[in-house]
Amino acid sequence: MNDITFFQRFEADIVTGRKTITLRDEAESHFRPGQRLRVGRYEDDVFFCTIDVKSVVPVMLSELTEEHARQENMTLPQLKEVIGEIYPGLNELYVISFERVIAD
Ligand SMILES: CC(=O)Nc1ccn([C@H]2C[C@H](O)[C@@H](CO)O2)c(=O)n1
16 A cells, blocks of 8 residues: 555656655645655556655745756746646645655
8 A cells, every 4th residue: 555646757756866845735735754655656556666754844836946846857837837737726735855765
């Protein structure tokens, strides 16, 4: 059983450490620093790695910066487009920072 899922297209970025945050809605804001999570693909729930949660911080859509985009391995316009597709009309988000556990 996985604890969090990501779209399959982000799997390589997470496994290689290029993506170190995810922006989620309130329903996924319950994760806490220090938690170790099993990560699976959204499409088929296949496990692909383990991550440690570093922080969970609320952020407004309008407050997103180039630094958030860099941590997502995207440009800021790309990131805002992705957020708009996944969470249309949502302004209140949560930045979940994480580190991939290498020896999982
Ligand atoms: C079910 C669900 O919401 N799954 C998500 C949500 C977000 N992501 C990724 C997409 C972006 O890189 C960031 C920002 O939302 O997180 C995801 O892979 N799966």
